[in-house]
Amino acid sequence: MSNDVQQKPPPATGGLDRFFKISERGSTVGQEVRGGLVTFLTMAYIIILNPLILGFVPDSEGMYLGGGTEPGSGIPAIAAGTALVAGILTLAMGAVANFPLALAAGLGLNAFVANSIARQSTWADAMGLVVLEGLVILVLVMTGFRKAVFHAVPQQLKVAISVGIGLFIALVGFVDARFVTRIPDEFTTTVPVQLGVGGHLTGWPVLIFCLGLLLMIALWVRQVRGAILIGIVVATVLAVIAEAIGDLGAAGADNPGGWSLSVPTVGDDVFGLPDFSTLLQFNLFGAFSSVEGGVLAALLLVFSLLLADFFDTMGTMTAIGAEAGLNDEEGVPPNAQRILMVDSVAAIAGGAAGVSSNTSYIESASGVGEGARTGLASVVTGLVFLVAMFFTPLVALIPSEAAVPALVLVGFLMMQQVTEIDWRDVELAIPAFLTIVVMPFTYSISAGIGAGFVAYVLIKLVVGKVRDIHPLLWVVAVLFVVYFAYTPISSWVS
Secondary structure, eight states: OHHHHHHSOOOOOSHHHHHHTTTTTTOOHHHHHHHHHHHHHHHTHHHHHHHHHHTTOOOTTSOBTTTBSSTTTTHHHHHHHHHHHHHHHHHHIIIIIOOSOOEEEOTTHHHHIIIIIGGGSOHHHHHHHHHHHHHHHHHHHHHTHHHHHHHHSOHHHHHHHHHHHHHHHHHHHHHHTTSEEEOOTTSOOSOOEEETBTTBOOSHHHHHHHHHHHHHHHHHHTTOTTHHHHHHHHHHHHHHHHHHHHOOOBOBTTBTTSBSSOOOOOOSOSSOOOOOTTTTOOOTTTHHHHSTTHHHHHHHHHHHHHHHHHHHHHHHHHHHHHHHTOOOTTSOOTTHHHHHHHHHHHHHHHHHTTSOOEEEOTTHHHHHHTTOOSHHHHHHHHHHHHHHGGGGGGGGGOOHHHHTHHHHHHHHHHHGGGGGSOTTOHHHHHHHHHHHHHHHHHTOHHHHHHHHHHHHHHHHHHTTOGGGSOHHHHHHHHHHHHHHTHHHHHHHHO
C-alpha cells in the first residue's frame, strides 16, 4: 500500500498546475519556464533564417516575397510573419495539446517552396499550394486516414527523405555563402561547381561563414544551449565590423569577395512595429495554371510538401514524448490527435501568412532536457516569439554568410538518421540512396522523393514482391513517372 501512495503525483497547487498537469507530470512552473526559454533560444534562428531563404528568390514574374522588386526587400515583413505564426501556433500547441512542442517555419520545406515552386509561379501561387497541403493534412487527421498514409511508405524511405532534405539544405547553405559557386559558362569544363571563386575562397564574407560554422560546431559539440543562435550573432557582429572597416559591398563580377545576398550595414532602427505585408497574400489555386505541367505538376508539388511535412511531424512528436517520458506503452504521446490537429493548422497558417509551412521542431528536445514536461513550456516559447516581432528590423543587419552556417549544421543533424537505413537490404537501400542523392544533385526535393518511390515500386515488381507494394504507392509512382516524363509524353500526345 505504501508503494502505491509513493507513486502518486503530488496534489495540484493551483489552476495553472491543474490545467497543465504540471505536478502530475513531475515538473514545476520554474522548470516549464526555463524549458520554454531554452527551446526559444535553440530555434530563434528561424526568425533570421527563414527570411534569408525566402527573401532572395524571385518568382516567375521577377517579384520577391513581400511585393518588392529588389532582393531582400521583404525581409522585415517575412521575419515579422515568421515570428507571429510561430508564436500563435506554439501557444496553441501548449494550450490545446498540453505538449512541450514548439512550431515554426520548417527548414527544408521553405527551401522547397522557394526553389521548387516560387521560381515557376508567383509567390502568392506558391503559398496557395502550402495552404492546400495544410488543408489536406488536416482532412487526413480528422478522418483518421493519416495513419494509413503513414503506414503506406516504408520507414526507411521516410528516413531517406529526411536525410536527403538535410543534404539539400546543407548545399543551399554552402551556395548562399559562396563557399560553393557555379563555374562560369566561358570555361570549357564538365565540372559544374567549384570551391569559392576559381577554386579558392575569396574575401572576408566567406571567411566569416567558415568562422561562424566552426563556432557553431564547437558550441554544439560542447552542448551549449542556443549554439546556433550564438553562432549567428557572433558571425553577424564580425560581418558588421568587416563591412564598416573594409566597405566590401555586394558580390558581383567585378567584386567576387563581396557579400552574396545582403550587405550588413547598421541602420537607425532596432525596435519597430512589425510589418505584416505578407499576411493573406496567397492564391489558393493559382499554381494549377501557372506551374509548368499544369494540374498534374501542381498536385505533385502539393504531395511533395505533404510528404516532407507529414512524416517529420509524426517522428518529432514521438521523439519529444519519449525524451520527456510521456509516451504510453505503444510509444504514442498524450493528446496525439490534438498535437496533429495543431500541426496541421500550422501548415495552413504558414501559407496564409506568406512565410511557408510551419511544422513541429525537434529543437523542442532542448527544452525537455531543461525539464519541460507540459504545454506551459510551449506557451512561454510562443510568448517570446511574439515579443521578438518588434525587433525584426535587426534581421536586415544579418548577411547570409552569418546565418547559413545553421543550414549546414541542421543538415548534419538530419543526416544522422542515415544509420537507421539497412544498407544491406538492396530492395530498400537503392530507393533510399536515390532519394538521398537526387535531392541535392538536382536541387529538387520532389525529384528525390519521386526517384525513391519509382525505384522502390520497380524493384519490388522485378523481384516478384508485388504484395509488398501498398496501393497508394502504385498511384504515387505512376504520377511521378508522368511527372518526370511530362515533356516527351506531352509531345507524343500532341
